Amino acid sequence: MGGVMFLNRAFTPEYGLDLAGGTTVTLRPITPNGSAPTDESLNLAVGIIRNRVNGSGISDAEVAKSGDNIVISVPGVGQEEVVKLVGTTAELRFRQVLAVAAGSPPPPGQLPTEAPTPSASPTATGKQTSKAPRPSQSATSSPTASPAGRGLSSALTNPSPGATPAPSDRPGKKADQNGAGKNTTGKDATPSAKPSQSTAPTAPADDPMAGVDTTGIDPAVLKQFQTLDCAKHKGQGAQDDPAKQFVACSQDGSAKYVLDKAAVTGSSIDTANSGVDPTTGEWLVQLSFKGQGPDQWSKVTTTAFNSQAPRNQVAMVLDGVVISAPVIQEPIPGGRAQISGNFTQVTADELASQLKFGALPLKFEKSSINEVSSTLGADQLRGGLIAGAIGLALVLIYSMLYYRGLGIVSVLSLVVATVLTYEAVVLLSEFAGFRLSLSHIIGLIVSIGITADSFIVYFERIRDEMKEGRRSLRTAVEVAWVRARRTILIADAVMFIAAVVLYFLAVGGVAGFAFAMGLTTLIDIAVVFMFTKPFVALLAKRKFFAKGHKLSGLDAERMSQSPTGSTTVPQEA
Amino acid sequence: MSGIARRLYRGEIDVDFVGRKKLWYGLSAALLVISIAGLVLHGLNLGVEFKGGSVFSFKAPTANIEQVRSTVSDAGPHQVIVQTTNNGWQVTTESMPPEEVTTVQKALASKFGVPQNQVNLQVIGASWGGQVADKAIIGLIVFMLAIILYLTVAFEWKMALGAIVALLHDLVITAGVYAWSGFEVTPATLLGFLTILGYSLYDAVVVFDMIKEVTAKLGTTSKTTYTQAANNALNHTLIRSLNTTLVAILPVAAILFIGTTLFGAGTLKDLSLALFVGMIVGTYSSLCVATPLLVTLKEREPRYQAIARRLASHGGKAATAVKSPRQPVTAGAANGVVSDADKRNKKK
Numbered sequence: 001m002g003g004v005m006f007l008n009r010a011f012t013p014e015y016g017l018d019l020a021g022g023t024t025v026t027l028r029p030i031t032p033n034g035s036a037p038t039d040e041s042l043n044l045a046v047g048i049i050r051n052r053v054n055g056s057g058i059s060d061a062e063v064a065k066s067g068d069n070i071v072i073s074v075p076g077v078g079q080e081e082v083v084k085l086v087g088t089t090a091e092l093r094f095r096q097v098l099a100v101a102a103g104s105p106p107p108p109g110q111l112p113t114e115a116p117t118p119s120a121s122p123t124a125t126g127k128q129t130s131k132a133p134r135p136s137q138s139a140t141s142s143p144t145a146s147p148a149g150r151g152l153s154s155a156l157t158n159p160s161p162g163a164t165p166a167p168s169d170r171p172g173k174k175a176d177q178n179g180a181g182k183n184t185t186g187k188d189a190t191p192s193a194k195p196s197q198s199t200a201p202t203a204p205a206d207d208p209m210a211g212v213d214t215t216g217i218d219p220a221v222l223k224q225f226q227t228l229d230c231a232k233h234k235g236q237g238a239q240d241d242p243a244k245q246f247v248a249c250s251q252d253g254s255a256k257y258v259l260d261k262a263a264v265t266g267s268s269i270d271t272a273n274s275g276v277d278p279t280t281g282e283w284l285v286q287l288s289f290k291g292q293g294p295d296q297w298s299k300v301t302t303t304a305f306n307s308q309a310p311r312n313q314v315a316m317v318l319d320g321v322v323i324s325a326p327v328i329q330e331p332i333p334g335g336r337a338q339i340s341g342n343f344t345q346v347t348a349d350e351l352a353s354q355l356k357f358g359a360l361p362l363k364f365e366k367s368s369i370n371e372v373s374s375t376l377g378a379d380q381l382r383g384g385l386i387a388g389a390i391g392l393a394l395v396l397i398y399s400m401l402y403y404r405g406l407g408i409v410s411v412l413s414l415v416v417a418t419v420l421t422y423e424a425v426v427l428l429s430e431f432a433g434f435r436l437s438l439s440h441i442i443g444l445i446v447s448i449g450i451t452a453d454s455f456i457v458y459f460e461r462i463r464d465e466m467k468e469g470r471r472s473l474r475t476a477v478e479v480a481w482v483r484a485r486r487t488i489l490i491a492d493a494v495m496f497i498a499a500v501v502l503y504f505l506a507v508g509g510v511a512g513f514a515f516a517m518g519l520t521t522l523i524d525i526a527v528v529f530m531f532t533k534p535f536v537a538l539l540a541k542r543k544f545f546a547k548g549h550k551l552s553g554l555d556a557e558r559m560s561q562s563p564t565g566s567t568t569v570p571q572e573a
Numbered sequence: 574m575s576g577i578a579r580r581l582y583r584g585e586i587d588v589d590f591v592g593r594k595k596l597w598y599g600l601s602a603a604l605l606v607i608s609i610a611g612l613v614l615h616g617l618n619l620g621v622e623f624k625g626g627s628v629f630s631f632k633a634p635t636a637n638i639e640q641v642r643s644t645v646s647d648a649g650p651h652q653v654i655v656q657t658t659n660n661g662w663q664v665t666t667e668s669m670p671p672e673e674v675t676t677v678q679k680a681l682a683s684k685f686g687v688p689q690n691q692v693n694l695q696v697i698g699a700s701w702g703g704q705v706a707d708k709a710i711i712g713l714i715v716f717m718l719a720i721i722l723y724l725t726v727a728f729e730w731k732m733a734l735g736a737i738v739a740l741l742h743d744l745v746i747t748a749g750v751y752a753w754s755g756f757e758v759t760p761a762t763l764l765g766f767l768t769i770l771g772y773s774l775y776d777a778v779v780v781f782d783m784i785k786e787v788t789a790k791l792g793t794t795s796k797t798t799y800t801q802a803a804n805n806a807l808n809h810t811l812i813r814s815l816n817t818t819l820v821a822i823l824p825v826a827a828i829l830f831i832g833t834t835l836f837g838a839g840t841l842k843d844l845s846l847a848l849f850v851g852m853i854v855g856t857y858s859s860l861c862v863a864t865p866l867l868v869t870l871k872e873r874e875p876r877y878q879a880i881a882r883r884l885a886s887h888g889g890k891a892a893t894a895v896k897s898p899r900q901p902v903t904a905g906a907a908n909g910v911v912s913d914a915d916k917r918n919k920k921k
Contacts, residue, residue, distance in 0.1 A: 021656065024658075062622075062700040062701075063700060064625070064697050064698045064699060064700035065625075065697075065698030065699075066628075066695055066696060066697040066698055067695075067696060067698075071697055071700075073700075370658045370659060370660070370663070371658060371659045372656045372657070372658050372663055373656045373657040373658070374656070383831050383832060383841055384828065384841055386831060387824070387827040387828040387830070387831040387832065387841070387845075388824060388827070388828070390824075390827040390831070391823050391824025391825070391826070391827035391828065392824060394823040394824070394827065395820050395823050395824065398819060398820065398823065399820070402816065438761065438841070438844075439760070439761050439764045439844065443764065443768065445824045445825075445828065448820070448821070448824055449772075449817065449818075449820050449821020449822070449824070449825075449852075450771075450772070450775065450821065452817065452820040452821070453775070453779070453813075453817040453820070453821070456813050456816045456817050456820070457779060457813055457817075460810075460812060460813045460816075464809070483786075486782070487779055487782045487783075490727055490778055490782055491775050491778045491779050491782070493723065493727075494720060494723065494724075494771070494774045494775055494778050495771045495774075495775055497716070497719050497720060497723055498716055498720070498767075498770060498771045498774070499771075501712055501715050501716040501719050502709075502712045502713075502716060502767065504712075505708060505711055505712035505715055505716075510708075510709050510712065510763070510764065510767065513764045513767060514767075517767075517768070517771065
């Protein structure tokens with residue numbers, strides 16, 4: 001790791017907002033009709049911007065409301081690109097899907113030929129099964145009404161549930177559908193629906209390029225599509241131009257899409273709600289359109305419906321990310337629609353609010369840009385470092401006094417851990433945008449205790465083995481290691497679980513903190529396994545330790561059986 | 574070297590933690606009641622990041638950071654963050670009533686010779702409110718479930734329960750200390766709480782690991798009850814617990830000391846106080862709350878009841894099997910279990 005650090009000429013970490021100061025941008029939202037934005041739409045905008053500037057949670061940026069304005073503070077000065085990034089409009093758009101592929105390219109040599117089979121759709125459980133009979137149904141009926149351009153063979157050989165090219169404008173067919181459990185809840189305009197968490201549409205995805213029907217796709221866009229790797233770039237903040245075709249990833253990065261020009265924009269959405277289907281008890285999202293929306297929606301659903309998978313899906317794009325891409329099961333006139341399938345209350349609510357506030361395209365005007373100094377001042381940082389140094393010194397003195405010779409091992413192990421941590425932090429700020437804030441520094445200082453505990457557990461085990469009087473130092477070191485190793489791993493696993501859960505579920509500073517905690521835990525394990533244990537084993541071969549010198553920490557006085565025997569763990573014979 | 578120091582050094586300590594569980598439970602209950610009372614009566618003193626606040630900005634090229642800070646804090650607000658900007662000063666305080674805002678504006682205007690209407694005021698919302706705090710709570714709940722699951726698989730559900738109860742105990746008491754002391758709760762404090770979470774569990778897991786190892790050897794002919802074995806395991810890891818806590822707490826104590834004495838209010842103090850209290854309570858709870866709770870649960874299992882019953886009937890032998898200075902208490906506990914078991918047998 002040191003080599004990488006050296007090669008990149010990066011020797012100091014980047015500091016966070018509290019240590020280095022940064023750029024503060026004030027954005028004023030502009031609504032189409034000039035009225036004050038609602039609190040809810042502002043909150044949504046804050047959430048979107050927070051994701052843009054601090055998506056990974058480790059860059060230590062802050063986003064706050066200030067009256068009707070939004071104030072963003074980003075560490076570092078002169079953050080032009082950040083200003084540009086946060087100022088773009090986030091508006092919801094509906095676009096027909098033109099092509100779908102897995103979010104990340106498969107390893108070379110492995111063709112994802114399994115993709116077109118229904119089983120490749122990971123999220124459409126249950127729902128999918130209940131629909132299983134339908135493809136054949138559609139296959140038989142489709143030839144009669146199949147518009148030009150959709151091949152019969154394709155409909156027969158590709159019986160994925162996503163590819164339901166059934167013409168349902170015939171009353172009889174509609175009844176079939178209702179009978180099949182897709183209850184329309186008595187709404188006048190028949191809602192369309194198909195389970196579609198964003199990963200479901202991967203089912204009809206073909207081998208990334210070979211099977212994709214590229215007709216009508218702009219070559220430049222196609223090229224973008226081929227190179228896009230959703231694992232690396234999720235496209236948040238890359239605002240789409242409604243008049244152009246667009247390449248986007250699904251929210252979880254599992255699928256990527258080529259999308260047609262925007263058919264309906266968010267401002268045409270009247271309202272959106274989540275609710276429970278009274279017959280099936282499933283969570284679903286209902287939305288209705290206003291203005292030109294119903295016409296546009298009717299047009300795009302008709303086109304999609306008459307297309308072959310994956311073009312029978314209409315994607316909802318918010319802030320450059322596909323939040324959902326349901327399969328259109330029938331043309332939907334009348335401006336009301338219903339999305340169902342695999343929702344929980346939380347996901348249905350989330351989609352409904354995204355749709356609802358997509359109706360309010362918040363544009364932002366930069367009202368001020370300030371460069372601010374750190375909030376802490378140099379005194380706090382200096383204080384923290386002095387305190388850390390004093391603390392570390394106390395730890396060293398204590399372990400030398402208590403563990404004598406073994407104290408050297410713990411001191412050196414701590415030094416190794418410190419160096420590794422420092423290098424990791426430097427590299428992370430170089431490559432992943434990690435920003436060290438005072439909270440991280442304190443977190444790292446605290447981790448001294450956790451790291452030291454691993455040694456203490458090990459040393460105490462060695463002493464136990466010696467006290468039981470059965471073993472030479474060299475065997476004691478090995479036997480104690482086996483027992484200590486398990487304890488260390490279990491305890492570190494707890495810390496690591498804490499770090500992972502907090503990192504993925506929390507936002508902002510908490511995620512950054514969790515990141516630092518997880519990192520320290522891994523470094524602890526690496527140091528104990530690769531440095532402390534071998535080092536102790538090496539020392540055990542030296543006369544100084546093996547003979548139990550007074551200063552070795554393994555002398556006779558400490559190792560002797562205690563007179564009362566009270567500390568010996570009773571063992572069954 | 575003699576006395577306690579010598580015994581500590583040689584690792585010869587024998588404290589009957591489990592036998593005194595009534596004392597610990599009483600102590601913990603009292604601390605919890607006091608903490609909850611503090612949270613209800615005083616509440617937490619949330620910082621600007623959680624509640625939002627007022628931001629004053631003005632130009633004063635000749636001023637220095639200390640002058641600005643003291644001018645503002647003398648005028649009323651106690652959460653004062655001073656920053657320089659490219660065109661002057663920016664001071665963030667907690668939300669204040671309009672008249673206090675005017676006082677601060679006047680104070681700044683007269684001190685630095687700026688017209689009062691050029692001390693700009695902006696009310697800013699909570700950057701750590703809403704989404705961040707909500708998600709942190711969801712994270713916390715999922716975390717606890719994940720830990721319960723992990724400990725149930727790695728150990729057993731009774732240990733998971735003991736560890737989680739101890740964890741909640743630590744969090745409430747630490748929060749109580751904040752409520753009563755009136756120390757400000759900043760994002761740094763919240764991170765301190767999260768560290769306690771990990772630390773408290775870590776400690777309990779190490780102790781439980783030893784208990785598991787020791788009690789795994791208990792068979793039907795065992796000479797020790799689960800209570801005694803667990804107590805021995807505790808004493809066995811006591812040196813480790815004390816050493817670990819000491820090593821972890823030394824740096825924190827240094828930060829707390831420097832944070833409070835040299836620099837007054839600030840992030841350092843906020844965070845280190847949470848850690849200082851949390852670590853002490855965390856060590857206490859894994860010894861005196863998590864383990865006694867676990868023992869109470871385990872002694873209800875028929876196989877350990879059987880051991881306890883058998884040993885109780887040979888009271889004298891049991892007393893010699895484990896040379897514990899607290900034998901009467903332990904024996905008492907064992908007897909209690911026996912009578913419980915007898916009652917249940919009679920019902921059958």
